[in-house]
Structures are given as C-alpha cells and as structure tokens.
Amino acid sequence: MDFTNVNQQDICRVENLKEKHMTANKEKLFGQFPPISTTEWKDKVIADLKGADFDKKLVWRTNEGFNVQPMYRAEDIVGLKTTDSLPGEYPYVRGTKCDNEWLIRQDIFVENPQEANRKALDLLNKGITSLGFQIGRDQITPESLASLLNGINAEKVELNFISCIKNASKIGEELSSYFKKQGVDLQKVKGSIGFDPFKRILKHGRDFPKYADMAEQVINSVSELPGYRVLMADAFMLNNAGSYITQELGFALAWGNEWLSVLTDKGLSVDKVANRIKFNFGISSNYFMEMAKFRAARMLWAQIVSAYKPNCDCASKIEMHAQTSQFNMTIYDAHVNLLRSQTETMSAALAGVNSITVTPFDITYKQPDEFSERIARNQQLLLKEESHFNKIVDPAGGSYYIETLTASIAEEAWKLFLEVEDAGGFYAALRSGFVQNTVNAAAESRRTAIARRKEILLGTNQYPNIHETALDKIVAETGHSCGCHHHEECTPEMPALHTVRGASDFEALRLATEKSGKRPKVFMLTIGNLAMRLARSQFSGNFFGCAGYEIIDNLGFDTVQAGVEAAIKAKADIVVLCSSDEEYATLAPEAYKLLEGKAIFVVAGAPESMEDLKAQGITRFINVRSNVLETLKEYNTLLSI
Secondary structure, three states: OOHHHHHHHHHHHHHHHHHHHHHHHHHHHHHHHHOHHHHHHHHHHHHOOOOOOHHHHHOOEEEOOOOEOOOOHHHHHOOHHOOOHHHHHOOOOOOOOOOOOOEEEEEEEEOOHHHHHHHHHHHHHHOOOOOEEEEHHHHOOOHHHHHHHHOOOOOEEEEEOOOOOOHHHHHHHHHHHHHOOOOOOOOOOOOEEEOOOOOHHHHHHHHHOOHHHHHHHHHHHHOOOOOOOEEEEHHHHHOOOOOOOHHHHHHHHHHHHHHHHHHHOOOHHHHHHHOOOOEEEEOOHHHHHHHHHHHHHHHHHHHHHHHHOOOOHHHHHHOOEEEEEEOOOOOOOOOHHHHHHHHHHHHHHHHHHOEEOOOOOOOOOOOOHHHHHHHHHHHHHHHHHOHHHHOOHHHHHOOOHHHHHHHHHHHHHHHHHHHHHOOOHHHHHOOOOOOHHHHHHHHHHHHHHHHHHOOOOOOEEEEOOOOOOHHOHHHHHHHOOOOOOOOOOOOOOOOOOOOOOHHHHHHHHHHHHHHHHOEEEEEEEEEOOHHHHHHHHHHHHHHOOOOOOOOEEEEEEHHHHHHHHHHHOOOEEEEEEEOOOOHHHHHHHHHHHHHHOEEEEEEEOOOOOHHHHHHHOOOOOOOOOOOOOHHHHEEEEEEOO
C-alpha cells in the first residue's frame, strides 16, 4: 500500500471538512440582513442609469462568445457542477491537490554546460524550484549532462529539458543513465522533456507524420522515470499568437486528446499515456477569465481522461505549467510589462497551476539580462513570501462570478473541442489549417481592436510616454539553434501561426518616426468651452503621441487668431482645434482660413456640423471612433515619414 498517498488523501479530507464547517458558520452571519431579490437590485441600477439601456451599458460581450453580467448572485450558480467537489476531489475543478504550492521556473539556454550549471546553482539559491534547460544535440552526452547537473539535487528540483523533437528519446535515455549512476531515487525525480512535434506545424507549417511512433519511443526512454512528463501540449503558442481564451483551452484539450487517442490505439494504457502529458498554457491579462480557464481545464481534462476508463482516477489529474503572455508585451513603456505579467501570474497562482514562468519584461527588444530575470523571479517570490498566495487553495471557489465564468468558458471550449474531434482530431485539424486559421483570425480581430483602441495596451495605443525613444535599445534577435540544422527544410506545407504581438503595428509606426530623423509638432489650439477643450486636448495628445510626435499643449486662447499665430510661431506641422461641438461650426472655418495651409488642420471630435465643415474644405477629424493606427499611418505618409 502507498501510505504516502493515503496520508495525502487524509489531509485533503480533513481540510475539506474544515472548509465545510467554516462555510456553514459564516452563512449564519447573514441572517440579520433582509433578502433582496435580483429584480430589486436591477431596478435600483436601472434607476441610477437614468434611462440608459441596462444591457447596452453594463453587459459585456466577451471575445469568447458569451455575455458577462455586471452582478452575480447565489441563484446564478444553482445547478453548476463546478461547485460539487472540493480540492483534491474529482473532477479537480478546485485543484488536483490540497495545497497551493507551485514551482517557480526559470529557463536557461545552454551554450556551455559548466557556465549553465553555475547559473543554475545560483538560481537555486535565489528561490527557483524548477529549472528549464534548452540544449542542443551536442550537449546530450554523459559528460555534458554530468557537467550541467553537477551539484543539483534532482530529487528536490524539477528539471525540464527543451530541444529538437528528434533529440527527445536520447535525452530520456541519458537522463535515466545519469540518475542511476548518481544513486538518485528514480521514483522521486520530476520534470519534463519537451517532445512536441505539433510545434513544427504551428511554427513552420511543416508536417511531422511519424509523431505517434516517435512519441512511443520517448515514453519508453523514460520508463524508469515515472515523474517525467514527455508529451507536450504547448498551448502557450496559441496564446502568444493572439488566440481567445476559449480557443487556447479548446485546442489544448484536443491536443492532449490526440496523444491519448493515437497512443492507446497503439496498445498503451490510458494511465501510462495520461501520466506523461503536460499542458503548457499561456496567461493573458484578462485576470478573472484566466483564473476560470485553469479551473475549467482541470475539470474538462478529467472528464476526457475518464472516458478512456483509466485504472486510477489519478490519471485524470492534469499537469499544468503556465507562462505569462508575450502577445500583449510592448517595446515602448516596457516597464508596464511588469504590471501585465504580475496580474497574469496572480491569475495562474490563484487558479492552482503546478508551475509558472514569468517572462522577463525586456524580452521584446533584447535578450533578457540578469536584472530583468531577477525581477521576473521575484514577481513570483513576492506572491509566495509576502502575499502568501500559496497558503490558500482555490480562493475563487464559490464566487458567483468565477464559478459562472468557469462554466461559461468550459462550455465554449468544449464546443470547440468537439468540433475538432468531429473533424478527425487535432492532427487532422492542423493539417487542414483549421487551428492556425482560427487563431490567426482571432489575432487579426484583436489587432483591429487595438488599432481602434477597443483593446488597450497602455503606453502603446493609449497614454504613451511621448518623450520616450526605443530605437537605441532594440537588439537584433540572434535566435537559438537546437543543433539539428534543419532550417533549410522549413518551407511551409500548410498554414502557420502568425506570431505578431498586439503592439507590433503601433511600434513599427513609432519607430518609423524615430528613424526619419524628424519629429512632427502637433499644436493644440484650445479655445472655448473649458471642459471640452481640455478633454479633447488630452485625447488628441494621446492620439498623436502614439506615433511619437511632439505634442505642444496649451491652456487656451482668447481668439482663434491668437491660437493660429502661436501655432505658426511654434512651426507646427499639425494644428488640432480643441473645443465643443457647438462652437466648431464657427471656430473651425475661421481657424482653417487663418492657417492658410501652413499646417495640417484637424478637428478633434465628430460634430453635427461635420458635413458642412467638409464642404468648406475641412476634411480631417479624429474621435473615439477613429482607427488610430490607420489614421496615424496616413499622417506619416502626409509628413513623408
């Protein structure tokens, strides 16, 4: 009998009984408050809206295909299966264990095994509990592995290896041999070998038809290492390419099921296969929905594995690694990336993933250095050591909002999963281009939303630092080779993911301004209604600042003539009239005539008099409905940038 497992089950049982008791006691505290119906709450909100439409004003339509209400109540989670279990209980929606400990991971690119070893040992002294080694074929030798892992306690540290898929079996064999020579308890070592043949299709559009045969070889190579996961479902690639949350989850489930299906067809037991699968998810900035995604992932994967009738429910427990997204990272105002990755990390930590990698904030423009890696590492340590996120299991459990989100995301992801399965499975969906085209379409829709500022990237398409330059800090990417030298074979045979960050188009626009050697001046001609001129001046400054233009703001002018004269004196390239809609009918024609074509004339807003103004030759307007990116491209062209 495995007494370790029995003890863990006992711990879960005690913790769950405590939770039930505490919940029952807390519920009594609300007895003194009279019940208020949902209708009464909604009537109060509608009254405060003063006639505005409730659904249009407060109900949020997600990219994932469902609505989010402004408030949720106990009645919203009645009948939801997500509330039927406790942590450690099937279907594991509340966690696969009774604690919330997660591993802090940092990856190391191995050029020299000795140097990589020194770095690894240093990281272990600084809080890292999971190491990732990106190695080439030449380093997969007994001597290199011995140098690389020298002094590292493999029973205490998770060791992950990333290389060309053709090297995966060799890594498994050499690791097994090394651990046995070192006298390591093979039952205690834990880690992964990144075997993912589908990555080649997604990244390069190149097929890999023998994936099942090679997968079986990789599994056999770690037969003596039960704690090693070797079959990857690298859903973070979809996340980094700009997928919606339900797309990442739905395709990830199909990805994992592909492994189960093809390998059980080859005669392997579902228990053996399931315990070798590892899901590597991305984390977007949608805080609550990401929490719900990971909870839904545990539940849905447990149901998929159960359909194969495993001998042990433990085979239904998902292994999830999470890494912060690169799709929403930026070059300009790059320290905002720290804020993005911190909220992302919080989502994953509170959702109970097994391990997390925080992407360094400067990865968009250079190879991360010691400082950015230290900050990335400390972002997780802060959550553990100072905020104590590891002390609470599934804090979102029972939340009307999170439970509803979990169910909604699960429903939409399941629909996509079934669609993929009906089409022949994940591999068939890749060969047809369905996965790639679906994600690419979502990413294009998101980039359009970013262009229109419907999706905000602070410092890039909203509230830019107009004084910042970035051209001098960008270091060309050199890339890392796996040592297989097959790059000449990467002519696409099928669609590939378009791995373009959301901010890339805006960054190209602003970098073009920097490269031009000139910085256009945008003069705010503020006049008339105080509140409107200030609001529109701020809007216009943010608008043109996204292209790296110099913004000349003003508190206001008494006359149009004074404003125009000041603009000409400042040698403005663009003059933006900032006032109220009512005043534009008279102020705009006057300013346009006085300017006499000495600068590009723009009106901030969309006044009712727009058509009349256009008839007078005033054709340029900026407002909240403008496509900021396309509009700024036009101005760059006009200014010969």
